[in-house]
Every structure is written in structure tokens, then in C-alpha cells.
Amino acid sequence: MIKYFNIFTFANTASVLLNANMVKSIIQTAATTTVLKYNSATDADQITITHASDATGIAVQNALIAHLEDLMSSSYTNAGPLFTLPVDYVSIGVS
Numbered sequence: 001m002i003k004y005f006n007i008f009t010f011a012n013t014a015s016v017l018l019n020a021n022m023v024k025s026i027i028q029t030a031a032t033t034t035v036l037k038y039n040s041a042t043d044a045d046q047i048t049i050t051h052a053s054d055a056t057g058i059a060v061q062n063a064l065i066a067h068l069e070d071l072m073s074s075s076y077t078n079a080g081p082l083f084t085l086p087v088d089y090v091s092i093g094v095s
Helices: 059-073
Strands: 004-008 015-019 023-030 033-038 046-051 089-094
Touching: 004 059, 004 089, 023 059, 033 059
Parallel strands: none
Antiparallel strands: 004 015, 023 033, 033 046, 046 089
């Protein structure tokens, strides 16, 4: 069974589901962007989350990693619990 990042966007109370099982790495590349890279032969398979500025430079990355750890160690009864970023969400891009 697959588990998901269910990221709350605040945009019309919607959320975005991202596959958590296949994440290869989570890297905060700048104060306003965090990249989830997926297990693939190319670097093109990635999700870029744009968010409000994070003064620490790693708060969003650390929050996503902690959430991934919680997801993978919990039962499958809730495969995509709602997750809110520690800073305001702006957008998500796929490449």
C-alpha cells in the first residue's frame, strides 16, 4: 500500500497528494524552495514546493523528513494524514 504526503495548501482548503513511498531525497534548495526527488534514472522526476521564506534554511526540509518518518512508521489505516508546512505554502511544480 502506498503512503502519501497530503500537504494542506490553504487555497480553497485544498490539499495536494504526493507519493511518499518513492521519495529518494528531500532537499531545501533555498529559503523559499524545497525539492522532493523521486527514485528515477533521471533528475527530471522531482517536485518543487515553493513556500514563504524560511530564515533557518532547513525548517521545511526537516518538517517533511520528520513527517516521512512518521508516515513510514505508522499503520496504513491513514495513508495520507493532513500535513501543514511550517511556513506558508505558495505553489508546487513538477519537472
